[in-house]
Amino acid sequence: MNQSSLRSQNLRVVARALWAAGGGLSRAELAAATGLTRATVSRLVSELLLARLVSEGGPTDSGQPGRPGTPLHPAPATVAAVGIEINVDHAGVRVMDLAGTVLGERVIVEQFAASDPVGVLRDVGAAVAELVADVRDQRRMMDVCGASLAVPALVSGTRLIRLAPNLGWHDVEPFGLLGDAFAALDAPLLVENDANLQAIAASRLAPGRVIDQADFLYVGGDVGVGAALIEGGELRRGGRGWAGELGHVTVDPKGLECACGSRGCLERYAGRRAMYEAAGLKMTFGTHDLVERLRAGDPRAIKAMDRAADALSVAISSALNILDLSKVVLGTTLADISEWLVPLLRSRVPEHLVWSQLQNVEFDAAAPDEMPAATGGAYCMLERVVNNPGDWIIEQQERSAALAGLPI
Amino acid sequence: MNQSSLRSQNLRVVARALWAAGGGLSRAELAAATGLTRATVSRLVSELLLARLVSEGGPTDSGQPGRPGTPLHPAPATVAAVGIEINVDHAGVRVMDLAGTVLGERVIVEQFAASDPVGVLRDVGAAVAELVADVRDQRRMMDVCGASLAVPALVSGTRLIRLAPNLGWHDVEPFGLLGDAFAALDAPLLVENDANLQAIAASRLAPGRVIDQADFLYVGGDVGVGAALIEGGELRRGGRGWAGELGHVTVDPKGLECACGSRGCLERYAGRRAMYEAAGLKMTFGTHDLVERLRAGDPRAIKAMDRAADALSVAISSALNILDLSKVVLGTTLADISEWLVPLLRSRVPEHLVWSQLQNVEFDAAAPDEMPAATGGAYCMLERVVNNPGDWIIEQQERSAALAGLPI
DNA sequence: AGAAATAGTTTTGTGAAGTAACATAACGCT
C-alpha cells in the first residue's frame, strides 16, 4: 500500500458513508461519521463532486444556530447501471442511477424455456441499447457504469453460463451475443445467477444502502428453487459462484426421482412446477392461480403447499445449521405464498436446529418487485463505483482522454 | 484511515508475506513479493526485528553473483501461544512459537463426559501455567501472546460456552475458572468450538502459512460430528460462530430419533458412538478398536461404516451444494477410518451434487495430530500477532512501560 | 584486479492527512 491507495481508500470510506446513510449528510457530518477531519473530507468530497458522483443539495432550515451544512447526495441521473434478467417466463431490463432511482425499464413476457440463446440475447441486447438511448434522450447525459445479466444458471466466473437447465442453455458466453449496439455502451458486463442478485436486492434499500441485520438465507423459487447467502450485507458466492444451490439438496434419500439424477431433491417438492403439478394446476406466468386456490382453501393446493413446507423445512434447517444464520428471506414464488408458508416453516424449521433453544429463527418475505434480479444486478454495478470511486474517476479520465485523442 | 494505519497495514503485509513463505526471504525478496521498495521493507523489517518477531539468519551460499541477502525468519521461541483442548476422553495443552515449533505439551487422558467445569478448568489452568513455566525455564525468555480453549460446544462470542452436550456443560465462562496462575500469564483467551480450530489446523502448515487451495469443508468426528468451513484459508464462523453444525443436519426425516429432539441427524449414523454401537464395540479412547475390526474385515464394523458413509454422503453433499465447495477434509475419528470411508464418499457424494458434471470433489484426510484443536487454536493466537504486528508492538511497549512504572 | 550483479542503506522528494486558524453563515439576545 502506498499513499495513493490511502487516498482512494478514504475516498471509498467517504462515499460508502454517504451512500449508507442514503445521502443528505453534510461534509461535517461525514467527517464525524468517518473519523476523518473536516479538511480531508472537504478535499475528498470536492473530488467526488468533480466526478459527478455526488451533488450538493440546497440549504436546509435546521433551526440550529451556526452555519448550516450543505447536504450531499448521490448524484441523480449522471451515472447509471443496467440490470437485465432472463428467466423461464419473462425477461426484464432496468436502468437505475446512483441514488437508486429507476430511470427506465422494459418487461418482456415470453417463454424462454428451451430457447435459442443467440436469438434471445440479440433481442435483449437491442432492447437494452434502445432503452438506454431513450433514457439519454429524456435526461441530459448519463454514463453507463455497468450492466448485469441474471440467469437461472450455474455461471462460471463473471462471463460464462455453464448450465441453465430450465432455459435449456449450456456453455453460452453472453457478452459477444448481446450485439453491437450493446457493445457500444462500453460497459462491463456481470453475468450472475439470478437468486444471487435477488438476494442482493433483498438486502438493500438502495445502492450501497444495506438494511440492518443483513445476514440471511434467501430462498427464491421459480420453476426450480434457488437460494443465496447474505452475510454482513455481502453476497457469499463461494469459490465458483455456485453457493446456495438449495434446489438439489436431498430432503429425502428415498424420495422422488429428480432430473438431476439424484432422489428427493428439494426442487421436486417446493419448486413452482412441483407445487403446480401437486395442486393440479397448469403452469402459467406468475403465481396468481396458486395464490387464488390457496385463498379459496382448495385442499389440493393446501396439501401441495404443506408438502413443500416439509421439504423446505429440512433443506432450510440444514442450511441454517451449516451456515449459522437465523434469518430466512423468501422471494419470488415463495414470497407470493408466504402468507401460508411462513407459519408452517416457523414451527417446523426449529425442530431440526441445534440451537433452536438459544436463538429464534426469523422468516420474512422480500419486498415485491417485478424484476428483483435486475434490481440486484444494477445495485452490484453501481456499488462497484461507490466502493471504488478512485478507480471510476481514473477510468472516466482515461475515457475522456481517449475521446479527445480521437476527435469526431 | 491515516498515515499511521498505512504504516501498520504495510507492516502487516510484510509480516504476512514472510510467514506465508515460511521464512527464509531476504529484504529484497520481501520487497519483490509485496511490491514495496527495498527501502520501505528495510525500515519495516527493522521494526519487526526490534520487536523480536523476526530474526536474521546466517548468510547463505546462493552461488549467484552479487551480495547475498540475509534471510529473515519468524523469531523462534520469543513469542508463543498456548493451545488448550478439552474433549470427551482427553484434554491437551500445547505451547507453540511463531515459527510453528512446539515448545512443550501435555496430554491428559481422562473422561470428561458429565464432568464439573469448575474442577476441570482449574486443573487445566494449573497445568497450563506449569507447562509455560517449564518452557520458560528451558528457553531464555518467552512472551505468551494468547491462549485458546477448544471445546466441543456452541460458544457465544469468544468467551462463553453456551452448550456442550457431550461434556454436560452449559453457560460456562472459562476465563475466570482457569485460576490465578493462568491469569498471571496476562494473555487473551479465545474460547472456540473444537471443529473450527481443527479445521484451521488442517488448513495450515504453520502459523500464517496457509496451504494451497484452502477452501474446504472440514468434517471431524468424535462422539458427535463437528464440521467447519474454510474459505480462502479463513475460517467462516457465521454470525455467532456456530457455522458447520453438520452433526444435526437431517439426513433422513423418518430416521432414528436423536437426543436433540429431531430425527435422522447425521450424528446418529456417523458419530463415533453411533458407529461403535452399530459395530458392537465398547467406547474406548481413540478409534483403535474400530480400525482393527475394519482391517480384519469384520462385517458388523464394515456395515456400520457403510451406513455412516451413506449418511455422510447426504449431509456432505447438502453442505457442498449450499456452500459451493469442492473439497472435503476428514479429521479425527473420520480421518482414522478414511482408508475405508473415502472410496465410498467419492462415489456417493457426487450423486447428490448439482455440479458433479462440471467439477470433481476432492476428499482428503487431515494430517495426524494428537491435539489438532490445540494446534489450530495456537495458530489463531499467533496469527493475531502476525496479522497485526503494529498492535502487538504497541501492546508490548505499553506492557514494558507498565513494568518500568512499577519497579519490582 | 576489475567489472558486473545483487543486497541493503541513506538522502531527498512527494503526497496524503492532521492541525489550527480563519472566513462564512446561520441564530438569539440586547
Added chain:
DNA sequence: AGCGTTATGTTACTTCACAAAACTATTTCT
C-alpha cells in the same frame, strides 16, 4: 440593527510514510 455564539467549510502549514535515486557493501565472473 448590532453583537456574540455556534457550527460549517476552507486555507496555510506541519507531519509522516513511502518512492526514487544515489550510494555502500559483498559476492561472482573474467
